[in-house]
Amino acid sequence: MSKIEEALNKAKQSRDKALTSVKGIDSQERFPSSVRSIVPISSDEEDGIQRESSTKEISLMDNGEILNKNELAELKIIHSEMSDNKIANTYRDLRTKLIQKNPGKNFIAMITSCVPDQDSSPTTLNIATAFSFDESKTSLLIDCNLNNPKLDALLNMETDQGLTDYLEDNDIPVDSIMHKTGIKRLKTIPAGTARETATEYFTSLRMRQLMSDLLTRYSDRYIFLDTAPINESADTRILVELCDFVILVVPYGMATKGRVTEAVEAIGKDKLLGVVFNEKPKLPKFSFSNLFRR
Amino acid sequence: MNFAFEDILKVLTGEVFSRRNTVFALFFIISISLISLGSVWPKRYTSTSSILADGSDILQPLMQGTAEATRVNDQKSNAQEIIFGEKIMSQILLDAGWLEDNPTEIEQAQLKETIEGNISIEGGKGLIKISYRDSDPMRAYITTKRITELFIQEGEKSKINESQAAYDFIEKQVNEYLEKLTAVEEQLREFRSNNPDARPGLEAEVANRITRLTGDIEKTHLELREAMIRSESLKKQLSGEAAITISQSKEGQYRIKIAALQEDLETLRLDYQDTYPDIIRLQHRIEDLKLSMNAEIENLNAAKNKAESSGGIYMDESIVLNPLYQKLRSDASKSETQIATLHARMNEMNKMLENEYDRAKRIHGGEASLAKLTRNYQVNQEIYQDLLRRMERARVSKNLDRENQGLTFKIQEPAKIPLLPTGIRFLHFMIAGIILGISAPIGLIYFMVQVDPKIRFSQIISKDLELPVLAEISVLSSHSDEVKTKQNLILLGLGVMVVFAVYGYVGWLKFTGQL
Numbered sequence: 008m009s010k011i012e013e014a015l016n017k018a019k020q021s022r023d024k025a026l027t028s029v030k031g032i033d034s035q036e037r038f039p040s041s042v043r044s045i046v047p048i049s050s051d052e053e054d055g056i057q058r059e060s061s062t063k064e065i066s067l068m069d070n071g072e073i074l075n076k077n078e079l080a081e082l083k084i085i086h087s088e089m090s091d092n093k094i095a096n097t098y099r100d101l102r103t104k105l106i107q108k109n110p111g112k113n114f115i116a117m118i119t120s121c122v123p124d125q126d127s128s129p130t131t132l133n134i135a136t137a138f139s140f141d142e143s144k145t146s147l148l149i150d151c152n153l154n155n156p157k158l159d160a161l162l163n164m165e166t167d168q169g170l171t172d173y174l175e176d177n178d179i180p181v182d183s184i185m186h187k188t189g190i191k192r193l194k195t196i197p198a199g200t201a202r203e204t205a206t207e208y209f210t211s212l213r214m215r216q217l218m219s220d221l222l223t224r225y226s227d228r229y230i231f232l233d234t235a236p237i238n239e240s241a242d243t244r245i246l247v248e249l250c251d252f253v254i255l256v257v258p259y260g261m262a263t264k265g266r267v268t269e270a271v272e273a274i275g276k277d278k279l280l281g282v283v284f285n286e287k288p289k290l291p292k293f294s295f296s297n298l299f300r301r
Numbered sequence: 302m303n304f305a306f307e308d309i310l311k312v313l314t315g316e317v318f319s320r321r322n323t324v325f326a327l328f329f330i331i332s333i334s335l336i337s338l339g340s341v342w343p344k345r346y347t348s349t350s351s352i353l354a355d356g357s358d359i360l361q362p363l364m365q366g367t368a369e370a371t372r373v374n375d376q377k378s379n380a381q382e383i384i385f386g387e388k389i390m391s392q393i394l395l396d397a398g399w400l401e402d403n404p405t406e407i408e409q410a411q412l413k414e415t416i417e418g419n420i421s422i423e424g425g426k427g428l429i430k431i432s433y434r435d436s437d438p439m440r441a442y443i444t445t446k447r448i449t450e451l452f453i454q455e456g457e458k459s460k461i462n463e464s465q466a467a468y469d470f471i472e473k474q475v476n477e478y479l480e481k482l483t484a485v486e487e488q489l490r491e492f493r494s495n496n497p498d499a500r501p502g503l504e505a506e507v508a509n510r511i512t513r514l515t516g517d518i519e520k521t522h523l524e525l526r527e528a529m530i531r532s533e534s535l536k537k538q539l540s541g542e543a544a545i546t547i548s549q550s551k552e553g554q555y556r557i558k559i560a561a562l563q564e565d566l567e568t569l570r571l572d573y574q575d576t577y578p579d580i581i582r583l584q585h586r587i588e589d590l591k592l593s594m595n596a597e598i599e600n601l602n603a604a605k606n607k608a609e610s611s612g613g614i615y616m617d618e619s620i621v622l623n624p625l626y627q628k629l630r631s632d633a634s635k636s637e638t639q640i641a642t643l644h645a646r647m648n649e650m651n652k653m654l655e656n657e658y659d660r661a662k663r664i665h666g667g668e669a670s671l672a673k674l675t676r677n678y679q680v681n682q683e684i685y686q687d688l689l690r691r692m693e694r695a696r697v698s699k700n701l702d703r704e705n706q707g708l709t710f711k712i713q714e715p716a717k718i719p720l721l722p723t724g725i726r727f728l729h730f731m732i733a734g735i736i737l738g739i740s741a742p743i744g745l746i747y748f749m750v751q752v753d754p755k756i757r758f759s760q761i762i763s764k765d766l767e768l769p770v771l772a773e774i775s776v777l778s779s780h781s782d783e784v785k786t787k788q789n790l791i792l793l794g795l796g797v798m799v800v801f802a803v804y805g806y807v808g809w810l811k812f813t814g815q816l
Contacts (some may be wrong), residue, residue: 080780094777101772130774254771257762260316263754267766279770284759288315289775291786 066300071187136264156198339730377424
């Protein structure tokens with residue numbers, strides 16, 4: 008175990024203590040507006056020190072084997088050297104907007120789609136990737152679509168333990184469910200192996216604690232929940248409670264107005280940050296050199 | 302919600318691109334099927350001729366009022382009547398070679414219907430345009446040519462027939478009126494022979510005569526009265542007058558003379574002696590006269606004695622008839638005669654008047670029937686003369702038509718062998734194939750975009766639903782996707798080229814006439 012990990016563990020333990028100290032409040036307010044209320048917010052001074060240290064920590068973070076740009080392109084993940092950087096820029100703008108709307112603090116963002124069978128996973132992954140572009144930020148992607156997890160496939164990886172395993176087994180440490188993705192500063196928590204009665208997992212205290220823990224451990228860690236489409240899944244509705252805000256993905260030419268309204272009602276106006284209109288058809292750039300280039 | 306044209310265009314191009322396979326399939330099907338249709342589509346050749354129906358030639362103004370030029374009021378319907386008539390249609394069937402396959406009656410009827418459907422006749426301002434469409438240019442030409450010729454032939458024939466018929470009709474009428482006129486004339490003649498004094502103006506004449514007679518009678522009557530009055534007065538006068546007056550006898554005359562001589566003698570004696578010759582001559586003369594007077598007295602006595610002795614009346618010489626009495630006597634007698642004459646004349650005149658009255662009565666009935674007959678005669682004569690004039694006009698008209706000087710049909714533009722087919726041609730199919738092939742799928746997609754309630758515009762989210770749109774993200778394609786897209790595009794490009802190649806090839810075949 009590296010030094011960093013030791014340090015992480017220490018920090019975790021201290022946070023756990025803090026969590027247990029506010030457990031009483033939590034049990035009183037069964038459904039707080041978000042896990043943030045559980046966490047005592049650190050002072051600005053502390054935050055500043057922590058940020059400085061975390062950047063260093065981040066630079067030292069073990070990212071595992073990094074995917075090259077071709078692999079990323081193949082996985083339809085944005086990267087900074089894209090030939091058509093319009094999409095990357097769009098994601099960057101989105102990132103900026105999210106940060107602007109939540110100034111000075113990290114957040115848990117839930118990203119959900121309003122169309123069944125049209126999940127938001129690629130968009131979530133790319134938003135998280137866009138956050139990881141910034142060297143001072145890390146992003147964590149949690150696959151909360153327990154019935155139909157997509158992230159592993161999207162990232163082309165195989166994972167053993169995940170969210171459900173952690174929630175079922177108290178002995179499993181958080182670290183063991185966080186996986187490297189091959190993208191710098193981006194980690195994921197996959198859905199996990201046990202996939203039954205998801206609703207119960209998400210309403211559990213351990214889930215709340217996990218969220219709170221993940222959010223508060225690093226102030227520069229941005230957490231993204233990839234969820235099943237909200238119109239279909241009760242789990243997703245429960246997760247709305249656990250996140251700071253929700254981004255609704257409306258795929259082009261798939262959703263009717265009614266469906267969007269339905270999703271917005273399920274989310275609640277106060278939690279909804281905005282809509283991402285994606286899957287817009289894109290014309291390839293026509294040129295002979297482009298056409299015959301392999 | 303209304304969207305900017307640019308947005309619609311973007312969405313449309315995006316949709317077209319993402320559905321490019323369907324679009325291409327539609328393009329392929331439409332363009333290929335249209336060019337196939339075009340290559341089997343029958344060519345239609347139209348041959349056209351125009352006929353000038355000239356009703357106003359130089360003769361017309363010359364013959365104005367004398368001859369009626371045959372007019373064609375509705376040339377189009379007239380031409381249709383003639384051309385679609387059984388006669389011309391049958392002739393066309395024969396001439397254009399439709400009867401080579403020996404079609405049955407029903408087939409012939411159907412053929413005629415088809416031909417009629419392919420004939421189009423336009424008429425206006427004296428120009429009749431005849432067009433005929435056919436798949437065979439030669440047949441189109443022959444048919445149009447024959448229709449034109451037959452139409453002119455028929456038209457002229459019908460025109461001649463028409464004027465002939467008019468002439469015949471008028472001639473018949475003329476003969477009819479001639480008969481009538483003759484009959485009336487005969488009646489008149491008969492009437493006249495039966496009523497010789499029945500002449501026009503007879504009544505007036507009779508009336509005149511009656512008036513004159515009446516006047517004469519009155520005059521005569523007056524004369525008669527006058528004569529009678531005169532006679533009366535004469536008679537009266539006559540009765541007061543003696544029939545005989547005593548006149549001086551010879552003896553007395555002698556005495557008067559002697560006295561006168563005596564007186565003269567006396568006178569002379571005063572101056573002269575008795576020896577004076579004149580006194581002596583006077584004495585002698587007195588002597589002589591005394592002797593003559595004595596002789597006379599002796600004669601008279603002797604005559605008196607003689608008459609007394611013979612028993613006769615002796616007329617004293619001094620007794621003479623009264624001349625006034627004689628005159629009155631003669632006047633009265635004259636008057637009597639005149640009265641008798643006037644009476645006779647009066648009677649005669651009265652008789653004549655009666656006669657005239659009779660005649661007047663008689664001619665009064667005759668006059669009415671004469672007037673009737675005369676009127677009949679006049680009316681018939683007028684009509685007959687008018688008809689005669691008309692007949693002459695009709696004869697001229699007939700001759701005009703016969704000499705083709707009236708309404709003439711001239712071929713303004715003869716039928717030609719059509720070189721280019723008319724109607725929808727292969728080129729149209731080619732153009733339509735390309736245009737429809739491109740526009741139909743795009744139109745369909747446009748329609749779908751308009752109708753489909755799915756959200757395709759971010760404006761719907763931001764404006765209609767009032768939700769903040771954080772980002773609009775295009776499809777992110779992987780490299781392999783891009784390669785696939787490229788391959789797909791190359792394939793589609795090849796497909797489009799194939800379609801164009803087919804167009805080019807078929808077009809070439811068509812152009813060179815191999816197809």
